[in-house]
Amino acid sequence: MSQQPNSANYRIMTYDSTEEVKLSAGQQLQLLNRREHCFAFVLQQKIKVTLVKKESRISNKAVGGELFLIPPHSVCTLHNAGIQQAEVVLIRFHCERSEEAEDAAELLPYRDSKGLKLLRMPQARSWIQDFQSDCGLSDPALYYQLQSQLYAMAAALLQAVQQPRETEAELISFVEQTKQFMIEQFNLPLDMEELARSSGVSASRFYQAFRSYTGLSPLKYMTKLRLDASMRLLSGTTSSIVDIAHSVGYPDEYYFSRLFKKQMGLAPTEYAQLAKKRVATLVSVFTGDLSAVGMTACASFIKVDNLPREKVLQQLREAEPELILAGPLGEEMHAACSAIAPVLVLEWKSYSWKERLLDISEALGLSSVAERWLTYYDMKVQNARVQLQSSLGDEPILLVHAGQSSFRMFGPRRRKMKDFFYDDLQMASPKSAHQIGFLDTNSLDEIAELGCSSVLFLVPAEASRAYCDQLEESWRRLRQTDQKRRCIFIGYHDRLNYNPTVHDSLIDETVRHLLSSAQ
Template sequence: MITPYLYSNQEVNTSYPLDRLTIKLRDVEKMKSTSDWNIPQQHTSSYVFVMVTGGEALLTLDRGSIHIHAQGVYSCVPESTFGLTSFGDEGAEVTIVRFDLYQELHDDPDTLHVVKDTPVFRSGKELAVSPTVQLSFMCEGIHNMWHSGRAMGHFQAHVQFLQLLASLTEASPPLKEDSQMLIQRTKDYIDEHSNENLTVEHLAGMAGLSPKYYVDLFKRRYGMSTTDYISSLRMNRAKQLMAGTEMRLRDIAHQVGYQDEFYFSRKFKKAMGISPSIYMNSRRRKIAAYHIAITGHLLALNMIPYAAPLHPKWTSYYYRMYGKDIPVHLSAYRIDMEWQSKIQALQEHQPDLIISYDHLRPEEKEMLEDIAPVHYLTFSDHNWRSQLQTLAEHLGAQQDAKSWLETYDHKAEQVKMMMQQKLGNEKVIVVRLLKHQFTRYCSPSMLEVLYGDLAVKPAHTSEEGEIYNEPITLEQLDEMQTDWIFLMVCQESETLSFWEDVQKTSLWQNIKSVQNNRLFIITADPWLENSPLANERILDDLMDRYR
């Protein structure tokens, strides 16, 4: 017999309340979308977990809304409403799990009571996710098992869900009710008063929390510490003043919240990688980067371009890190497919100098040279070091190039030693998946960084030359018996759908590298760009993976 029951706080073991509950998994749904999607507001009679494994979204609960983010788990209670809307241009990847809770009471052990309310899961509460919990992997496993069609599929999905629940409830103390609202209120206050003397103690007092607990909650919700958030607001305001006014550096420092201009200069250089004076000069000399990789060359020379190709998907790193600092955003959609719009934007904004690769259409080249002087880099020269030095000489930034290359080489040596310890004599093949086709793949960055600077041993050499893109079947990949696979999955819907199906096949699961968990997922950005900054990010990517 099952009857409804509302929990009271006195009747639950607050340390491990799940020990007294019976859990029934009802449904598992997975959504992937790049942008402009939504789940209409709907009523739920069960508990709902919204688990975000990529991107951002807006979760609407009854009449309130919450900005939710990757590696976040959010709960909705029975007899409430919820809906989801994409946030930003990159969309989100979300797994939605519906489940019911029951409890057997001491005075009536023959009856299971439906639990409609519990302090464990409050509507809109974010559950703590331990850094050791592989949320994306666990959600994928639960979803795949639930929809596998196997005789024990639902049971095994239920077991995996219980394991996830245990990880979530034991990760850290749950958030207090209304703490999300209190943290949001202090953030709003910071947004309005970032130029004032703000302390953690003062902000924690506003929220009625201890400073340590406040700092933990703030970082968990916004992905950065309170002090880093305040600094970012101040730096962004300072950059606006540098670009739009003739104010002196000392006055800018005072206006954004720093009484000591030298301390401000150190903070600015730490945040931006360049001094305030260099930043201001780079904004006054209007240099346009005509191609995406040119941006990576200019930034390595401590020069922020006046114009550059920017797009939240195709150049996500530059868009996120420098989108507010680059005044003119050129088209970055489908590389070189919208060159007329780039020409039109440059004609309108009149840069002082344009940096471009030399592989242009005659008409495009003629129109570009009518706008401003153009300095060309050789597109067929895959040696990014020589390209950087050539550009530095033209711009009078030889010392910047020298310093940057010294820093890069030091980091590359560290990563090389790390990978030699991890890989030894084992070999690597890079595989790319586009639409329904796998290819053995080597880009200029892979040649220069992976097989060059890091001396990784390739599992394949091609008759096409050092740069290649050769079709390969899964059967052929299996026959290679390679030690490691570095896999690049193109991020468009047809490819992603095919990739999801491939992972379920026994052919894929039986490949040596897959069985041995030696599959490393890489992304087009930065692995296809071949600029100084992109190649440094490849080093960072590998260092994070193998440290």
């Protein structure tokens, strides 16, 4: 059932203007806010902020990269006590209150229990540049963009005030935001040193936290994002090398080509020629193998066994593949598919997905690309092991897939999950599960009887927080005599296929959960 937010509890924010102020050494500037709000962002150096509202007087020091709110009906003094010029960007806006709302001045808070609230957002500098580009001209697209960024700032401020965090938790949150910002804006220039300064901790501490979260340094992570994006463009479009280099953030196409060949073992033109091959998959699991080398299937089936044979063949003919990836096929189906294109049959359930990835990439002439993917994967695995050891030690843990009405417990004899959790991540399995492949049940009681205190639940990414809370409560009740009982929830998207992309996303989710829950 859909739910409508109570609009009486919120305000409508409307962007007004942007102003950049410069404070020379020792200079003070007094800002008198009447009915307007104002976000202030320190571009560089450090300033002392003193804010007086009614009988309240608070102050704080804001440094480059920090954002704070100046509320209406207040007097704010900015003081540059340093010896170098300080710069501050002021973003003014006003709020309209609905008639039903009570006095909502504090619905957009400017302080917390410690005083004036300072906020850090990795995307803030990029947004500030957008606000600075506002010349007062009529540009609807820019206006709506600034409006959305204004609301995002307000949301971040509310979250920071309502959910105060200690320094380490704030750093992990900043790193998580930084990672997402990189994913969304990898094509834009990014100053890593400035990003580190914006974190509020030393550069070495920020780099260490980022590496703990991703398994890579910020520069390596950004490079990987850009080259991964370039592969998708090289394989799926007819764009030139120059255009692709520029579109993924490299203004120098020659540098891009050298970097691409160094990492992939192939020049961009060589890769594009090979990766444009039209490949169809008769098993959905193979799409993850293609994705790892930057390719997309021209036709894909979740499972052909349950489909009319002629329908499958017709779709294959229409897709005009140059290669068909298939699991074991009957003699007639194999012959029919072979009449359309060469068929590579893979006994995918009988051996490791890593070996399968190398087999597929070899057939495509992209072995070096797959090896590069596996190298990055191994780096992430090594990092995840460190986080798991720090969090769990040698404590055994059960692995359970949680559906809406049933559960499947995976034991170390089930290759699908054993390869990742018990081999790659080296999690300890309880002795009671050593001889189990999998156990299907409708009740947690049967799983609890295995005598293990802790459990890792695999849940669909769309599972509600309430569902996870209910699961955790049930588990703790069943294992209430165990002091070390623990629940970990790892979300997954789409299907839990036995392929590279699923394992890669499981690593990200596992590390994210461990680092977030440790704070």
